[in-house]
Amino acid sequence: MKYKHVVITRPGGPEVLQMVEDELPDPKPGEVQVKVLATGVAFTDVMMREGVYPGVPKLPYSPGYDIVGVVEKLGAGVTQVQVGQQVAALTIVGGYSEYVCLPASEVVPVPAGLDPVEAVSLVLHYVTAYQMLHRIAKVKPGEKVLIHGAAGGVGTALLELGDLAGLQMYGTASQAKHGIVTRLGGTPIDYKTENVRDRLLQLTGDGVDVVFDALGGRSLLDSYRLLRHGGRLVSYGFLSAFRGRHPSQMAIASSFLYLGLLKLIPDGKQVSFYAIASCKQQHPDWFRADLTTLFQLLAEGKIRPIVAGRLPLAHAKFAHQLLDQSVTQGNLVLICHA
Numbered sequence: 151m152k153y154k155h156v157v158i159t160r161p162g163g164p165e166v167l168q169m170v171e172d173e174l175p176d177p178k179p180g181e182v183q184v185k186v187l188a189t190g191v192a193f194t195d196v197m198m199r200e201g202v203y204p205g206v207p208k209l210p211y212s213p214g215y216d217i218v219g220v221v222e223k224l225g226a227g228v229t230q231v232q233v234g235q236q237v238a239a240l241t242i243v244g245g246y247s248e249y250v251c252l253p254a255s256e257v258v259p260v261p262a263g264l265d266p267v268e269a270v271s272l273v274l275h276y277v278t279a280y281q282m283l284h285r286i287a288k289v290k291p292g293e294k295v296l297i298h299g300a301a302g303g304v305g306t307a308l309l310e311l312g313d314l315a316g317l318q319m320y321g322t323a324s325q326a327k328h329g330i331v332t333r334l335g336g337t338p339i340d341y342k343t344e345n346v347r348d349r350l351l352q353l354t355g356d357g358v359d360v361v362f363d364a365l366g367g368r369s370l371l372d373s374y375r376l377l378r379h380g381g382r383l384v385s386y387g388f389l390s391a392f393r394g395r396h397p398s399q400m401a402i403a404s405s406f407l408y409l410g411l412l413k414l415i416p417d418g419k420q421v422s423f424y425a426i427a428s429c430k431q432q433h434p435d436w437f438r439a440d441l442t443t444l445f446q447l448l449a450e451g452k453i454r455p456i457v458a459g460r461l462p463l464a465h466a467k468f469a470h471q472l473l474d475q476s477v478t479q480g481n482l483v484l485i486c487h488a
């Protein structure tokens with residue numbers, strides 16, 4: 151049987167994505183074959199497409215950081231998962247596909263009745279937000295937080311989960327996206343027309359307890375200076391390296407230099423870099439527990455991910471154009487089987 155998947159053919163813009171057809175492999179011992187219903191399109195996929203994401207397979211390969219699908223076949227020795235069960239996984243690569251084979255130990259059950267598109271939005275964006283809030287920054291009700299890129303996939307997840315945690319939230323976003331930041335409980339700051347530091351100090355008096363920084367580079371220094379005594383800076387992205395078409399490796403490397411220097415300052419502030427893949431590797435139990443908690447919150451109607459669009463797998467190029475132009479709000483999802 152043949153299956154279709156979208157591969158990155160070479161580093162570059164959305165045009166390097168191509169749909170190909172291959173022979174569908176059977177699951178190996180210990181694996182499950184999953185029919186993919188939905189896969190997220192995230193900024194990390196853009197980094198892979200541009201060739202600046204570490205630790206990926208040799209080209210050509212399929213991007214796709216997360217999936218929700220239905221188990222179709224079991225490899226030898228798999229007993230903990232059933233055929234027909236709806237499951238989710240943090241695949242890191244491979245999600246832009248009609249089918250994937252994964253170790254059975256990697257899949258997390260999705261409660262019956264959940265929309266696969268909403269469910270897949272939780273796997274990368276909401277687990278990232280949840281772990282940064284509760285595992286890294288360990289936020290407390292009433293604390294003030296600044297969220298950069300507040301209208302994006304991770305940003306909207308931070309706002310929704312931050313509201314549940316009783317935080318006072320401020321979020322940078324371009325003017326057209328202020329409505330969503332306000333609706334999710336944040337105070338928007340237009341980083342394109344306002345001085346973020348001045349505006350935040352005007353709003354808070356003395357800064358914030360936590361900054362979630364998706365920008366990297368020199369922004370880390372500004373974020374650090376906005377922290378009150380005992381504050382925490384959580385860095386997790388390099389959006390500032392992507393000004394214009396071609397991302398700068400130097401800008402990404404400079405973020406780690408800044409973080410290293412900031413960690414040396416003995417002033418009671420805490421600096422961390424969060425990466426979901428390494429966090430999952432170190433604490434696989436956290437990932438499973440946190441995703442299960444998030445599915446429960448979705449099933450109870452306590453969270454409702456913003457879905458910017460549901461596009462067919464064949465429209466992966468268009469989805470990347472939308473992300474490149476920064477016109478989406480929340481989560482963009484590819485439907486791999488109608």
Ligand SMILES: NC(=O)c1ccc[n+]([C@@H]2O[C@H](COP(=O)([O-])OP(=O)(O)OC[C@H]3O[C@@H](n4cnc5c(N)ncnc54)[C@H](OP(=O)(O)O)[C@@H]3O)[C@@H](O)[C@H]2O)c1
Pocket residue numbers: 192193194197274275278298299300301302303304305322323324327341364365386387388389390424425426427473476478479480
């Ligand atoms: N470390 C991890 O484990 C992890 C996990 C997931 C994602 N990430 C990273 O997190 C970042 C966000 O990912 P995402 O999927 O949420 O991306 P996204 O959906 O594309 O959202 C990014 C948002 O940032 C805004 N933005 C861009 N430049 C900005 C600036 N200078 N100041 C403030 N806002 C700006 C964009 O909208 P406007 O400019 O129009 O406001 C957009 O809404 C990416 O760098 C991604 O690689 C890291």
